[in-house]
Amino acid sequence: MRDALRSFRRGGRTWGRAAIAVATLSLLLPACEGAIGDPEAIGPGGNDRPVVCEEGGLVLGSAPMRRLTNTEYRNTLRDLFGSTPADLPTLPDDALREGTFENDALALGPSDVRVQRWEQISMALGAHAVGPARANVLPCDAGEADCARRFVEEFGRRVMRRPLENDERDRYLAFFEEQREAIDFDAAVQLTVAAMLQSPWFQYRIEVEGRGDYEIELDDYEIASRLSYLVWESMPDEALFAAAESGDLSRPGEREDQLRRMLDDPRARDMVRNFHRQWLHTERVLGEEKVPEIAPTWSDATRQAASEEAQRFAESVFFEGTVEDLLLSRAAVVNADLAPLYGVEAPAEGWAPVTLPAEERAGILTRVAFLAGEAHEANGSPILRGLHVMERFLCLPRPTPPADANTTPPMAMEGEGPFTNRQLFEQRTAPDRCQGCHETIDGFGFAFEHYDTAGQFRTTDNGMPVDATGVAYGTGNDGEFDGAIELSERLAESDVVRDCVAEKWFTYAQGRLLESEDTCQLDEIQNAFEAAGGDFVQLLVELVRRPEFAMRRAAEGE
């Protein structure tokens, strides 16, 4: 897939990188038999139409309607009402699958359970609206003239994330008056709120207002929602509504200004954590058991701390650093549960910043959440760790193992050994038909042999010296390394890694898997990310400044 993307790059510099990608591919292809790099693998529906990027031209991918994710729904309710009642019914899980994010439009549909829960929640919030959240919902007192209309218009604008159309306002107003007549003013507020919260305009992000036939310029309120759900996973605030009303959001500069303002809000930090939770699977460690002989203090508190540390690290790097920092920074925060695993002094209470030992740690791939997450009970898994690097940092698809592949952790047979963990895995994947792919997978994975199943640093394994040497393939910065720090240094300078990070953020922003039509836009974003030295904030700036951010392609049958 990557060579397909690369081949559309223009100019000497990008063609130079294309040559790298193609060269890389030739190393993998004969062995993996086309598992990697097949253009058919792009996007749902095997969309492999060739795309030609022209200077200044636009090629737009699809823009499927997105149901609010559970996170977006909860955040939006919080921002609408200022607070939400405790003990709301639980929502069915949003699916999180490898390679995609929870906001994947394809998986965001309705179900009978969800519709029922949303109805219950809508009624509960209706009651909340005339109780504790009254001031957030009602702009006036029941006795004031025209209060119903003001409520419908003002609260309705926030629920629908745009001003109500006149006939729409009249429908809600008529419904309100009907209920007021039948019951009373507060009941009418409650029921009207419940109706608004069950409107498709609230529950889905619908884009139909723009101008154009095929390449459509979004209206300003649609752009405002794109911004707010990207940066906050929630509805626009008043400042963003004001910008939409003034018609400014079609200007890239205004979008950038809004983005920078919004990034200063704590809601942006929640989004960044939520992104990394999914991209780096920081919750995987929460389900991991460890044998007590290796990690006697391993507990639920340790798991929680490891996951939290990874998210805090990623959050701080996002706001203050670059891709290089993500892979190389030794800055960390630890608490008493986590400190022993890193061999650093435990803080007296809570979390404290530390600098991790220079010979042992560098960046996210040397942190406990990754090392202990991609591991079995008694030993780290070079295969899981290697696949994590490939899928999440190089954007390479996971090759298909043979149906009868033995995927149990290898163990020494009686009377044999002793072996190191690495030796056992090397024996397992020694056959030629394994090596085609495992040369690459394990090549990355063995870099982490200095870390045991709980992520603790070690120099010996089973009484023998650790061998963490290897050769990196497919990184655009290939070559030998010894240990995870040297591998991280290679990855930190890799074009492929930086492009992959941009691709992950791009996928997140689109709310769907990549399509071939994204090639040109993604290419530009990746180039800008390179020019910005891998600065994450700049990556988002480029994303929202792009003309495509304010446009969409007409849907089939629209």
Next chain:
Amino acid sequence: MKKKGMKIDRRRFLTAMGLGAGSLYLPSMGWRPSKAKASGDLPVRVVFFITPHGTVPPNWNLGFPGMEGADYERDITGLSEAEFSPILRPLHRHRDRLLVVDGLSRTSVIGEEQRVFRDNIGHDGNGHHLMQAHLLTCNWTLQRSGSTCIGGSRSIDQVLGDRVGVPGRWANRVYGYRHQHPYSWLASGEPAAREEDPSQAFRDMMGLLPDESEPTEPTEPAPPTREELIDAARTSVLDFAAQEFDRVAPRLGSEDRMKLERHRQLIRDLEVSLAARMSGGGGTTVPGGATCDPTFAGSGGGMEQFAQLTTLALSCDLTRVTTFVARPLENTEFGVPAGVNMHQDIAHNSTPDGASYTPEAEAHMTEYNRVYAEQFAYLLDQMASVPEAGETLLDHSVVVWLTELGTGTHHTYPIPNVIAGGGCGYFNTGRYVHFTESALTPFSWGGPFRIGPPQARLYVDIFHALGQTDVDYVGLPEVMDQDGNPISMRGPLPMLRA
């Protein structure tokens, strides 16, 4: 007289929801199930009970040793408990109502494996993923670059629900726990919602059931309270919302439009449900004239609670199709020390033909499945305790124990199947039925091998048991064998019917 137990009445439920006391406006119209005239009028209900990881065939089998080469049946009603296989022994007390079906194959999975490995274009061929996606779809999975494969079409529990569901009631419920990937799919890539919390599942039911605690013969109808009026207006809110969906849908592209139209229909369904609740049942039939007793004992662990809830939902006819995903067991529940990796160290080593076989792993995997048999037996106990038209709910249901894989080593053949309850006399129970190998598989890393008939054809029987006799196949109609000839997945299986 009410059973003791955790009975949450609807009023308390609604109060807790902030909706006010939700007693009925017309209390004389309480839950009045209409009486079924004869068992022929009874609806057949279905439960798919799904456990992970497959079985240990030699310790599951009830057949005669040495007869694997023939199709045959065996009466199991006369077998003693000791003569039952170790895994199925807990089901001995239900043997009259069991139909143990051996020798079926997950043929659609084999068909997809062929494609995955022939084309080898970055598809996900993980045995768990493939077999989870196929279990209730029997159809091509959704393969997406950079992602694991998942269900690629609407699953049969949903399709059955569409066909036999009653307006105002749920078409289908999915209860239970998380395995790796979902089994139940609304559409390609879109998992059906699964409820993990028994008390939430019960609250859902109470949101649908009329309040039985009201006196059924009131002397003085009281005027509705404010809270009752608000509660009654919920249907108006839903009606309003559904019209908003109608307004926006035509403005969208075809895929988005279909999604909103589906959503609109679900709102209409809920509206009908709430309206039926308010008017006392809305003409829904509760089989056998039994009084639907919406009492939830809430006793035991989550699995027992879901068994109680499944029985409640089926006996009150709140749904006719339930998918019950069993809880992954803790090691200590089947005698294995905590810290041992069940998947890697037990399941993968549990079959004698596997490379890493150990007798200990086989014993543990056997015990693992026996514990699930106990859970399955508990569900059957619950269903057999509900009288219906001189028989029981179990007699009028088809309860199928399915498992994700054939064996802990990911075999696609043979697949163990246990059917309990006769589906109102459709299935001839009290028997073990063996199907022998009939087709040569198109593909295997270890060379081609022979397999039995497709499990998908058992599902065709289930459709027929529910009166859906126009259904000739589910999922794929056929896959190709070794020589490129079709292996048909059409038609019900022989030997199963009464």
